[in-house]
Amino acid sequence: MKQTRKWIALALAGALSLSLLAGCADQSAPAASAAPEATPSAEPDTGAASSDALVIAEQGIFSIGGTVIESDGTFDVANYYTSREGSTAHVDHANVLYQIPENNTGLPMVFLHGYGQSRMGWMTTPDGREGWSNLFLRMGHSVWLIDQPRRGEAGQTSVAGTMTTTP
Numbered sequence: 241m242k243q244t245r246k247w248i249a250l251a252l253a254g255a256l257s258l259s260l261l262a263g264c265a266d267q268s269a270p271a272a273s274a275a276p277e278a279t280p281s282a283e284p285d286t287g288a289a290s291s292d293a294l295v296i297a298e299q300g301i302f303s304i305g306g307t308v309i310e311s312d313g314t315f316d317v318a319n320y321y322t323s324r325e326g327s328t329a330h331v332d333h334a335n336v337l338y339q340i341p342e343n344n345t346g347l348p349m350v351f352l353h354g355y356g357q358s359r360m361g362w363m364t365t366p367d368g369r370e371g372w373s374n375l376f377l378r379m380g381h382s383v384w385l386i387d388q389p390r391r392g393e394a395g396q397t398s399v400a401g402t403m404t405t406t407p
Contacts, residue, residue, distance in 0.1 A: 304335075311326060330396070
């Protein structure tokens, strides 16, 4: 198990390093503006897509690794909130959201968040602007946003922990 985790960590670190290098290599891509200036228009909005629309050709989400654990007993949906007997849970897995733009360059970007974070940190900013994932999608890179085991969308765990008030 430890050997498998080491290989997965090594593969993810390598993919992240290569994707960062590939993303930095394309200096011809247009710079993204922070916010477009609003210009008054005499014509009503017809709902047509603007020229800067982000077109996603394919997207999905999947889990990888982890364990399925089962509770003893017989499952009864009527008692689901009071008893977990007979339940199953997928735990200790990674969860990956991917998006592939229509103008895909073939150079993917792999985003791995830090401690206490989730993939949402790559998708937006605290003030609501587009995050790094959309900026790279606009440059034609597919994005792979990973929630590490026990964090974000992959938050369930089979490992018991103890919370203390001691820092």
